[in-house]
Amino acid sequence: MCGPRRRRKRNAAMETANARWSRFHRWLESQQVTSWKKHLSLERYENGYRTFHAKEFIAKGTALLEIPGHLLITGNKAAKWLEKNEWIRAEEIARIPGIMLISMYLFVLSKQTDSFWKPYLDVLPASYDLLFLFRDELLLSYVTEADIMQKVQATRHSLRDIFQRYLARRWNYDSRAKWNALFKEFVRYYCAVVSRICFLPGDIAGALVPLGDMFNHEAVSSPLEHRYVGWESGKGYVFRAHRNFHVGAEVFVSYGACSNTELALWYGFTLKENPWDSLSFYVHELDKDILLSELVTLDRQGFSLNILRALCKDDSCKEAQDVDTLICATDRAKLYEICLLLESRENKVVAALDNRNLMEREPTRVVLLQSWALSRMQVVNIAKHMYLW
Numbered sequence: 001m002c003g004p005r006r007r008r009k010r011n012a013a014m015e016t017a018n019a020r021w022s023r024f025h026r027w028l029e030s031q032q033v034t035s036w037k038k039h040l041s042l043e044r045y046e047n048g049y050r051t052f053h054a055k056e057f058i059a060k061g062t063a064l065l066e067i068p069g070h071l072l073i074t075g076n077k078a079a080k081w082l083e084k085n086e087w088i089r090a091e092e093i094a095r096i097p098g099i100m101l102i103s104m105y106l107f108v109l110s111k112q113t114d115s116f117w118k119p120y121l122d123v124l125p126a127s128y129d130l131l132f133l134f135r136d137e138l139l140l141s142y143v144t145e146a147d148i149m150q151k152v153q154a155t156r157h158s159l160r161d162i163f164q165r166y167l168a169r170r171w172n173y174d175s176r177a178k179w180n181a182l183f184k185e186f187v188r189y190y191c192a193v194v195s196r197i198c199f200l201p202g203d204i205a206g207a208l209v210p211l212g213d214m215f216n217h218e219a220v221s222s223p224l225e226h227r228y229v230g231w232e233s234g235k236g237y238v239f240r241a242h243r244n245f246h247v248g249a250e251v252f253v254s255y256g257a258c259s260n261t262e263l264a265l266w267y268g269f270t271l272k273e274n275p276w277d278s279l280s281f282y283v284h285e286l287d288k289d290i291l292l293s294e295l296v297t298l299d300r301q302g303f304s305l306n307i308l309r310a311l312c313k314d315d316s317c318k319e320a321q322d323v324d325t326l327i328c329a330t331d332r333a334k335l336y337e338i339c340l341l342l343e344s345r346e347n348k349v350v351a352a353l354d355n356r357n358l359m360e361r362e363p364t365r366v367v368l369l370q371s372w373a374l375s376r377m378q379v380v381n382i383a384k385h386m387y388l389w
């Protein structure tokens, strides 16, 4: 496409996005969701990414945002509505994951021009980088985390199955292309749900919390002693500051103790400094002489006990439960060697990802895999020093 046409198309897309954004704000105001403006400004960037910033100093514990119950899209609401409107039968509900039920619900709602939630649905992101969306075989060959591709395949399979079984039959699609387009829309809603769902006790899935789902994640190094995000009776769904935030700083919440693998799977990003990062691998893939077929995990505290037991020099220690006893009896030089093998594998991944063609084809996804591999190397590096004499 030539320059001016591309510019016109981009401007038109921006106008639509601006109009949708204004409608979303008016909708929130019409539902009396306004008090957050005292503390927060909501920034929106051209690539569609949104963040909250502190307008004033925010002290730990401050209520940042309160969303009334009737604005939440919960698993229970979705299941009830789908059953009432004969999309699913009551006995099928327990067999379908709650997250899928909400995705089905959003997909059906999105087809209704007068849906109460339309202003919210219209500002959900248009594209995602969740791992199961990656299709490029070369890119996928650089995913080193063990067993993750099975999870990816299971998610893809389950999405197709649910769409075909419950949704496609009610739509007139006269071509494969139309089926694919509808399926893509359903997948987009699924991505929105998995990457934005909030914990809600007593609900089969949790809740989508309009506006509350614009907070980005930061990792906190020790588990929070208090639940800062959740349902508070008499108030609604409340987001509180889990630490102090200075004027102008981005205001985060914490999605929990997520490893980078979990972040890549469910949110489509990884963190450079992630205290909860861990990696899993099969040791025989690195060293055929170690006879251990179980999955081994490594985190910032070291290797999982199964490998310590497998490498115990003294048979009497193999049953020990205590990590210190096991480490003393383990062949630490071998653990160090495994660290070197892991390091070399991740190094190769980082080098292979430094590929211009791949970068041009899939820039965001390459960056995600690079940062994932680099953070794995950080974990390996910590372990390496731990097992060095």
Ligand SMILES: C[S@@+](CC[C@H](N)C(=O)[O-])C[C@H]1O[C@@H](n2cnc3c(N)ncnc32)[C@H](O)[C@@H]1O
Pocket (backbone or CB within 6 Å): 048, 049, 050, 051, 125, 195, 196, 213, 214, 215, 216, 217, 218, 266, 267, 268, 269
């Ligand atoms: C609950 S939404 C948060 C709002 C999101 N930024 C938006 O514009 O809609 C979760 C998504 O935000 C992005 N995200 C959240 N925290 C992030 C972080 N620390 N770094 C990069 N992306 C992040 C990821 O795309 C994730 O799937």
